[in-house]
Amino acid sequence: LIFFFFSNYISLIFGVISKEKLHLKVETVYHLSVCLQQFQVVATANVNPVALEANVDCALATEKLDGTCCYVTVYKGQPYLWARLDRKPNKQAEKRFKKYQHSHRSCKGFTWNVEEDFKTVPETWIPAHRVKHHNGHPVPDEHGHIPGWVPVEKDNKQYCWHSSVVDYEVGVALVLRPSADDEDMLEIAAVPLSELMEQTLELIGTNVNGNPYVLGSKKQPVHCLVSHGSVKIRNPPPVDFQQLCSWFQESPEGRVEGIVWHCNDGTLIKVHRHHLGLRWPDGESCFGNKSVIIRVDGTAEYKNTKDLFTSFSTLNGHCFSRLQDIQFDP
Numbered sequence: 001l002i003f004f005f006f007s008n009y010i011s012l013i014f015g016v017i018s019k020e021k022l023h024l025k026v027e028t029v030y031h032l033s034v035c036l037q038q039f040q041v042v043a044t045a046n047v048n049p050v051a052l053e054a055n056v057d058c059a060l061a062t063e064k065l066d067g068t069c070c071y072v073t074v075y076k077g078q079p080y081l082w083a084r085l086d087r088k089p090n091k092q093a094e095k096r097f098k099k100y101q102h103s104h105r106s107c108k109g110f111t112w113n114v115e116e117d118f119k120t121v122p123e124t125w126i127p128a129h130r131v132k133h134h135n136g137h138p139v140p141d142e143h144g145h146i147p148g149w150v151p152v153e154k155d156n157k158q159y160c161w162h163s164s165v166v167d168y169e170v171g172v173a174l175v176l177r178p179s180a181d182d183e184d185m186l187e188i189a190a191v192p193l194s195e196l197m198e199q200t201l202e203l204i205g206t207n208v209n210g211n212p213y214v215l216g217s218k219k220q221p222v223h224c225l226v227s228h229g230s231v232k233i234r235n236p237p238p239v240d241f242q243q244l245c246s247w248f249q250e251s252p253e254g255r256v257e258g259i260v261w262h263c264n265d266g267t268l269i270k271v272h273r274h275h276l277g278l279r280w281p282d283g284e285s286c287f288g289n290k291s292v293i294i295r296v297d298g299t300a301e302y303k304n305t306k307d308l309f310t311s312f313s314t315l316n317g318h319c320f321s322r323l324q325d326i327q328f329d330p
Contacts, residue, residue, distance in 0.1 A: 061236035064258035079193035093117035
């Protein structure tokens with residue numbers, strides 16, 4: 001197991017999340033501890049009992065992708081992409097919270113004043129599903145954050161890369177997913193936002209989290225959305241500490257950020273390479289090396305625009321041997 005204690009210690013691993021909690025960050029899988037001077041991970045071989053109860057050995061193993069979380073739901077009467085935005089405490093409240101954690105080695109018993117202790121967020125902000133409420137106000141999690149979302153609007157430069165993967169006039173999003181013809185191949189398609197309603201997805205690409213999948217370039221940025229749970233891991237390792245370590249280090253399929261197991265009862269369980277003391281990224285990724293076909297047929301819709309949809313529509317039907325090889329004509 002791995003724990004998250006909050007300032008000096010972190011605990012939790014084989015953390016779990018129920019299917020109703022899909023819009024919150026998935027917990028981890030092995031017990032961790034963190035040094036005051038430097039981050040050090042100590043993992044044991046004990047599997048969380050909740051994972052065993054959920055029959056994790058029979059669960060569907062999917063790739064944990066390294067990007068930023070998004071959500072699709074209604075805004076202004078139509079399906080919209082929403083970006084992750086957590087409400088965080090202001091400096092004074094955060095200082096008080098950390099002092100309490102340090103002295104009590106726990107956050108239990110700490111009292112927040114949500115109206116005064118937290119930074120302001122846009123009026124359009126909504127809390128994530130399963131965030132608890134008290135007296136009409138959302139309750140912070142154990143880290144002192146309130147997970148939530150804001151709609152991605154075209155004129156918001158802060159979310160320009162999110163905005164690049166949606167076209168609200170046409171009602172579509174650029175989605176990267178396993179090909180319907182060959183699960184070993186990926187495809188980039190313009191998918192109706194209505195088909196993505198109430199899903200969480202990962203935005204990946206050139207300007208997200210250091211671009212571990214080497215998508216695009218500074219001159220020609222490439223971004224796309226990947227539905228959570230859509231990329232299956234072929235021949236996943238057993239849920240065993242040593243075998244997981246070996247798989248991450250030695251298997252070509254193990255060149256991933258982590259694994260998310262989807263159990264039959266809806267429980268989600270994850271492990272990250274960092275939980276095992278392994279680096280990420282570490283060389284070329286398995287995902288970035290997959291072949292990809294472009295399926296963005298938008299001649300009529302996009303002919304008068306100069307954006308990512310237009311660029312991909314010029315490549316419609318084109319195959320690339322690796323995801324990282326995608327290039328648009330000069």
